[in-house]
Amino acid sequence: MALTNLALTNLALTAETPRPRAALKDLCISFPRPDLPPLEVVSGISLDVAEGEFVAVVGPSGSGKSTILRAICGLLKPSGGQVLVDGKAVAAPPPQVGFMFQKDALLPWRTVAENIRVGAELGGTPAAEQAAQVARLIKLLRLEGFENAWPKQLSGGMRQRVSLGRLLAYRPSLMLMDEPFGALDYQTKIAMGLELLRVWEAERRSIIFVTHDIEEAVALADRVVVFSARPARILAEYKVHLPRPRHMRAMRSDPAFTELTEAIWSDLALPD
Numbered sequence: 001m002a003l004t005n006l007a008l009t010n011l012a013l014t015a016e017t018p019r020p021r022a023a024l025k026d027l028c029i030s031f032p033r034p035d036l037p038p039l040e041v042v043s044g045i046s047l048d049v050a051e052g053e054f055v056a057v058v059g060p061s062g063s064g065k066s067t068i069l070r071a072i073c074g075l076l077k078p079s080g081g082q083v084l085v086d087g088k089a090v091a092a093p094p095p096q097v098g099f100m101f102q103k104d105a106l107l108p109w110r111t112v113a114e115n116i117r118v119g120a121e122l123g124g125t126p127a128a129e130q131a132a133q134v135a136r137l138i139k140l141l142r143l144e145g146f147e148n149a150w151p152k153q154l155s156g157g158m159r160q161r162v163s164l165g166r167l168l169a170y171r172p173s174l175m176l177m178d179e180p181f182g183a184l185d186y187q188t189k190i191a192m193g194l195e196l197l198r199v200w201e202a203e204r205r206s207i208i209f210v211t212h213d214i215e216e217a218v219a220l221a222d223r224v225v226v227f228s229a230r231p232a233r234i235l236a237e238y239k240v241h242l243p244r245p246r247h248m249r250a251m252r253s254d255p256a257f258t259e260l261t262e263a264i265w266s267d268l269a270l271p272d
């Protein structure tokens with residue numbers, strides 16, 4: 001009888017707490033240095049990212065934000081703790097994880113459509129369906145008319161839209177984004193953020209989005225995680241309860257938006 005109750009309790013727990021898409025468990029990362037003690041970069045970070053959740057990470061420069069993303073996509077072995085993706089310990093790059101950096105990594109010898117198609121090929125879209133998938137993404141990302149353009153003929157914002165298209169064509173269930181819009185001018189950055197939200201609202205992938213920009217983090221995410229200076233620890237976490245779909249202008253005058261950005265500003269001890 002006791003066993004049955006236990007089994008039922010476990011079942012109930014499983015039903016109520018779905019497995020996170022990504023889980024960091026007491027993650028520690030250090031880098032060896034010649035003639036010096038190892039550089040401790042990440043110190044005991046635990047973080048779950050749910051399916052379809054948009055998590056932003058902010059923190060001081062050099063606090064280990066990019067390092068954590070590299071550990072999640074299996075490019076770096078932690079010195080302690082664990083990284084799990086879909087419940088499995090990460091040893092090599094997991095196929096369900098896609099990456100986007102500040103600098104686009106487009107293939108200069110391929111057109112816009114061909115660059116996006118690379119994602120579709122790598123993601124295993126059947127050859128017969130790739131053209132339709134690419135066309136859908138071109139439309140979604142407002143790149144119509146530029147299908148046959150070369151990367152060098154595009155603006156920075158357009159190149160990042162192509163990068164996003166390639167990432168989405170790959171159909172990762174977890175997207176790691178490392179300041180993807182950090183190199184863009186203010187207006188383009190806002191426009192790209194909104195573009196990303198539109199796509200995310202349609203496709204609901206899990207996202208871990210690293211940024212220096214507190215307002216960008218609050219504007220986009222479901223939850224903002226604030227890292228300390230190196231070695232990174234979690235200083236604070238905030239659920240963002242702003243309504244979706246998010247409208248930049250309305251949001252910026254919402255007191256909840258201002259309160260949250262102020263709180264994070266204080267956590268990071270930024271000057272007045």
Ligand SMILES: Nc1ncnc2c1ncn2[C@@H]1O[C@H](COP(=O)(O)OP(=O)(O)OP(=O)(O)O)[C@@H](O)[C@H]1O
Nearest residue numbers: 031039041059060061062063064065066067068230
């Ligand atoms: N492969 C490596 N070997 C040695 N040290 C490294 C390595 N990679 C990163 N580091 C160090 O780890 C620290 C954190 O770097 P990381 O790039 O993760 O910071 P970050 O928070 O992303 O910074 P930023 O916001 O400036 O991009 C830095 O001090 C960096 O020098």
